[in-house]
Amino acid sequence: MNNNNGGQQGAAPTGAIARFLNTIEHVGNKLPDPAMIFLFSMLLIWVLSWVFSGVTFDVIDPRTNAPIVVNNLLTGDALAGFLASMVKTFTGFAPLGVVLVAMLGVGVAEHSGYINTGIKLMLKRTPQALLTPMIILVGIVSHTATDAGYVLVIPLAGVIFYAMGRHPLAGIAAAFAGVSGGFSANFIPSGIDPLLQSFTQSAAQIINPTMEINPLNNYYFTSMSSIFIVLVGWYITDKIIEPRLKNSPVDGNTDELPAFETATSKEKKAFFIATAVMLAGLALLAYVASLGDSPLRAENGKLADFSAPIMQSIVPLIFLLFWIPGAVYGFVAGTFQSSKDMVMAMTKAMEGMAYYVVMAFFCALFIAAFAQSNLGALLAIEGAAVLKALSLPSGVTIVGIIFLTGFVNLFVGSSSAKWALLGPIFVPMLMQLNISPDLTQAAYRVGDSSSNIITPLMPYFPLVVVYCQKYVKNTGIGTLIAMMLPYSIAFLIGWSIFLLAYWGLDIPLGIQSSYTYG
Numbered sequence: 001m002n003n004n005n006g007g008q009q010g011a012a013p014t015g016a017i018a019r020f021l022n023t024i025e026h027v028g029n030k031l032p033d034p035a036m037i038f039l040f041s042m043l044l045i046w047v048l049s050w051v052f053s054g055v056t057f058d059v060i061d062p063r064t065n066a067p068i069v070v071n072n073l074l075t076g077d078a079l080a081g082f083l084a085s086m087v088k089t090f091t092g093f094a095p096l097g098v099v100l101v102a103m104l105g106v107g108v109a110e111h112s113g114y115i116n117t118g119i120k121l122m123l124k125r126t127p128q129a130l131l132t133p134m135i136i137l138v139g140i141v142s143h144t145a146t147d148a149g150y151v152l153v154i155p156l157a158g159v160i161f162y163a164m165g166r167h168p169l170a171g172i173a174a175a176f177a178g179v180s181g182g183f184s185a186n187f188i189p190s191g192i193d194p195l196l197q198s199f200t201q202s203a204a205q206i207i208n209p210t211m212e213i214n215p216l217n218n219y220y221f222t223s224m225s226s227i228f229i230v231l232v233g234w235y236i237t238d239k240i241i242e243p244r245l246k247n248s249p250v251d252g253n254t255d256e257l258p259a260f261e262t263a264t265s266k267e268k269k270a271f272f273i274a275t276a277v278m279l280a281g282l283a284l285l286a287y288v289a290s291l292g293d294s295p296l297r298a299e300n301g302k303l304a305d306f307s308a309p310i311m312q313s314i315v316p317l318i319f320l321l322f323w324i325p326g327a328v329y330g331f332v333a334g335t336f337q338s339s340k341d342m343v344m345a346m347t348k349a350m351e352g353m354a355y356y357v358v359m360a361f362f363c364a365l366f367i368a369a370f371a372q373s374n375l376g377a378l379l380a381i382e383g384a385a386v387l388k389a390l391s392l393p394s395g396v397t398i399v400g401i402i403f404l405t406g407f408v409n410l411f412v413g414s415s416s417a418k419w420a421l422l423g424p425i426f427v428p429m430l431m432q433l434n435i436s437p438d439l440t441q442a443a444y445r446v447g448d449s450s451s452n453i454i455t456p457l458m459p460y461f462p463l464v465v466v467y468c469q470k471y472v473k474n475t476g477i478g479t480l481i482a483m484m485l486p487y488s489i490a491f492l493i494g495w496s497i498f499l500l501a502y503w504g505l506d507i508p509l510g511i512q513s514s515y516t517y518g
Contacts, residue, residue: 107349
């Protein structure tokens with residue numbers, strides 16, 4: 001490795017900024033676990049349903065065209081029904097099956113080594129002039145493998161930058177910006193798409209019980225956002241972050257730093273064979289879908305209709321997209337010796353989802369209570385009435401949703417947890433203003449991603465600090481926040497403008513999506 005003495009990380013934030021960040025961290029550490037937030041929220045819904053059940057409202061419920069009535073969830077019958085339906089409420093929770101099925105396939109691709117080898121090949125073959133944008137792009141693509149970006153791309157980026165004579169912290173910052181700051185930007189469908197869609201659909205059904213949302217309703221927007229994140233992250237890394245790091249010596253024990261390991265010939269062979277099999281499968285799928293009498297089409301002959309089997313099969317297709325090449329790679333590379341190894345890879349993936357299953361249990365109960373009480377519909381209709389009275393432009397409302405989400409993200413790190421809490425409020429409320437659930441979800445995704453990289457409450461934030469300390473010993477949480485703050489501000493403001501421009505040009509957000517409701 002080259003001995004790099006260049007690069008200085010700027011000092012940690014001082015003054016008002018430091019006090020603000022310290023307050024955020026202090027308050028955030030006082031919050032209970034997201035699972036408990038859902039439990040406490042459900043109990044609060046019960047109490048509020050009892051309080052408001054005796055109040056007569058003049059608000060008309062659009063679902064019944066009658067005055068809305070808040071249902072008391074603390075009656076004997078309601079509590080008995082809650083207990084009787086608890087298991088069904090949990091097992092019928094749409095996001096649960098969506099996430100678990102997708103992760104079974106991703107687990108095979110990840111634990112076989114297929115994803116890791118693909119990332120190594122992409123990074124190794126990149127010219128130095130394009131190193132920064134490629135690292136950011138790989139970080140974005142790594143979302144398809146959930147946590148792979150945090151445990152592989154970010155530390156590898158530091159190793160590669162250091163090996164090429166550049167400051168390693170700049171590489172870590174660029175990768176962190178792509179993996180976490182650009183979390184909602186990706187041109188490859190992943191488990192996060194159907195996960196958020198399922199919450200959005202549940203929230204929209206508070207107003208319209210028959211409404212269905214396509215899992216890829218934001219696909220075109222997130223694909224184009226990948227370009228935006230790469231370009232903005234590239235500029236900030238090379239023009240702002242790395243120049244600020246030029247006076248900071250790399251004082252870590254570089255002898256103990258991992259060398260950049262290239263893929264072996266066996267890994268390369270396995271990767272290309274597995275990818276060829278995957279592409280052949282996609283080609284076969286495209287051919288079958290193109291047939292006029294294809295069983296993948298809806299009864300009206302269209303592929304893009306929500307009722308089309310191919311649209312109903314997005315999650316199983318994501319499963320197969322990772323499971324097939326992962327299995328092929330595993331057996332060719334030798335990481336899988338038998339079918340038992342493949343099953344163990346899927347088991348490990350499920351072990352990593354244990355916390356999500358617990359959270360989903362309490363989340364399902366909260367969402368059910370929120371819908372049954374009618375408080376969600378009441379809040380949405382009344383909130384829409386207030387917004388209508390303010391006569392704010394729709395664009396201002398959307399930007400408000402983005403910035404509010406970014407602020408909440410500082411305290412609640414889980415994307416699904418936040419949307420499960422905010423979706424039942426935002427989606428129905430904006431539907432009353434004729435703003436579609438698709439656009440509301442897109443706004444949420446922008447806000448959710450932009451502040452990921454500056455919140456110490458994000459589970460992998462301390463891990464990134466450790467990566468930095470391998471190169472610069474005195475790196476702390478505050479210094480990492482200071483390093484990532486330019487990315488966060490640029491993403492939050494720039495991405496908001498990008499969404500408004502995208503909307504203004506009336507470019508489709510995704511498949512079967514719209515900008516307006518009603």
